[in-house]
Amino acid sequence: MKIETRIVLGTAFFLGLLLIVGWVALNEEGRMAEFTVQYEARSLERGATIWESNCSACHGAFGQGSGRAPALNNPRLFNGERLQEMKWAGGLYAYVENAISAGRPASVAYWPEAMPTWGQQYGGPLRTDQIRDVTRFVLNWEASALDEQNPPEVVQDFILPGVREEGDLQIMASGQPVGTGLATLELPVGDPVRGERLYNSNELGCSSCHMGGVIAPPTEGTVTRAEQRIATVAALANYTVEQYLIESILVPNAYLVPNEGSKVYATGGISIMQQNYSDRIDAQDLADLVAYLLTQG
Ligand code: HEC
Ligand code: HEC
Incomplete structure (x- = not known):
């Protein structure tokens, strides 16, 4: 091959390569977006599985609530009302994630069983990524919860924390970290x-x-x-x-x-x-x- 031909071929090859690299780079954003969508879909799928085996028995298969736990597929969770009555200053994601991870040990005062602790950092069974998956699954109800044309069925609404029957031991209010009420507790002399x-x-x-x-x-x-x-x-x-x-x-x-x-x-x-x-x-x-x-x- 003549030297000129080689140079021409080499240059053409190089330009071709540039084109391909450029095309890939230009499409990076699109592929990332697609990847994110796929990633989120898989996270939701895993969340649904976790919901089915760990949460639905109390909160209902569709998040409608039952005698054992409140509805989470509930407009009041997504329209800010619930966060306000719980005096939660952060965002919705953090609220839901926190409730799931830490549980509500004190909620046995009004429910047959307390909301269990799920996060491993609190001694529960679920890893951080599993908590994230099931949190996303719950938050994914937003659209259906806020759908005014077809409002979801709310079998059991949230309760107001801190409402107890007279004579109950007022030791720990729901949502407080465990132990908060103990320091100030004064008991009569014991026999x-x-x-x-x-x-x-x-x-x-x-x-x-x-x-x-x-x-x-x-x-x-x-x-x-x-x-x-x-x-x-x-x-x-x-x-x-x-x-x-x-x-x-x-x-x-x-x-x-x-x-x-x-x-x-x-x-x-x-x-x-x-x-x-x-x-x-x-x-x-x-x-x-x-x-x-x-x-x-
Ligand atoms: C043994 C029954 C039970 C199971 C199982 C259960 N929960 Fe709960 N959950 C409750 C009760 C009871 C409450 C209400 C606590 C309260 O009012 O303080 C609650 C509250 C919550 C809340 C907070 C709602 C609010 O604003 O008060 C979230 C979020 C939640 N549960 C998510 C989950 C998820 C996710 C799972 C599965 C990983 C789950 N729960 C499993 C009983 C349960
Ligand atoms: C159905 C069985 C059962 C009954 C009834 C029961 N407990 Fe327990 N208790 C347990 C178990 C299981 C544990 C250990 C798991 C845990 O930490 O809750 C425990 C833990 C304890 C502990 C901590 C023990 C330690 O070694 O640190 C105390 C204190 C306690 N119970 C007191 C009581 C008192 C007081 C009553 C009655 C008012 C009572 N329990 C009724 C099953 C029971």
Whole structure:
């Protein structure tokens, strides 16, 4: 081949390459957009699967709510009303993500079971990316929730936090970080003898689980274990033994004693211990139960 021909061919090849590179670069934005759409579609799909297996039993298959939990496919979530009544200053995404990750341990005061804790950073079962997927899935209801022509069916609306029945222990308001109410709690003087009676009563049934430690941590040594937990678990660092006991009784899911051997104390972030003692006992009962447990060193 003549040298000139080679130069011409080489130049043509080079120009061709430039054209291709330029075309690819120009289309980068379009492909990125398409990629994002695909990525989001897959995230929603995964979110739907998580919803189906973890959330629909309480919140309903279509987010319509049930006797166990409020509707999330609900105009009030998307039109700002809910954020306002919850005094949430941030955005909707952060609100929903936070509720899912942290759960609402205190919501047992009015619901049959509390909204479980889902985020792994709070001891729940879902990874950060799974929380993101299911958060997006919930937020994807916006269009249907705000569709005035075809409003969604809301079987159960949100409740106003902090509304409790008279006589309930006003310890922790919904949405507060667990433990917030404990520091200011003032209990009457406890009577350990009455506390022991309550503990063994059929009405409360504490000992039916705790005696002998068959299905729950044993009554004996409760104080010693509480001291160990406070010393070793970061989330409990500022607790007194009394506060730990109070929280264990009123909000069992706040801190879960790890399963021991074949004994399963909790599944999916929910303790097998009853979650409604805050409705069933008053401040004196609580003080007496704690006074009794404090004798169990
Ligand atoms: C055991 C029943 C139960 C399950 C399972 C459950 N939730 Fe909930 N959830 C609740 C209850 C009860 C509330 C209301 C809490 C309150 O009023 O403080 C709630 C509240 C919420 C809220 C906050 C709504 C608001 O503004 O008060 C979101 C968001 C939410 N759940 C999402 C989810 C997601 C996502 C899942 C699945 C990963 C899920 N929930 C699984 C019971 C449940
Ligand atoms: C249905 C069984 C059951 C009943 C009834 C029950 N508990 Fe529990 N309790 C558990 C389980 C399981 C745990 C461990 C998991 C956890 O952290 O919630 C626990 C944890 C505790 C702890 C923390 C123990 C530790 O080692 O740190 C205390 C304190 C406690 N319960 C007190 C009570 C009192 C007081 C009552 C009655 C008012 C009661 N429990 C009723 C099952 C039960």
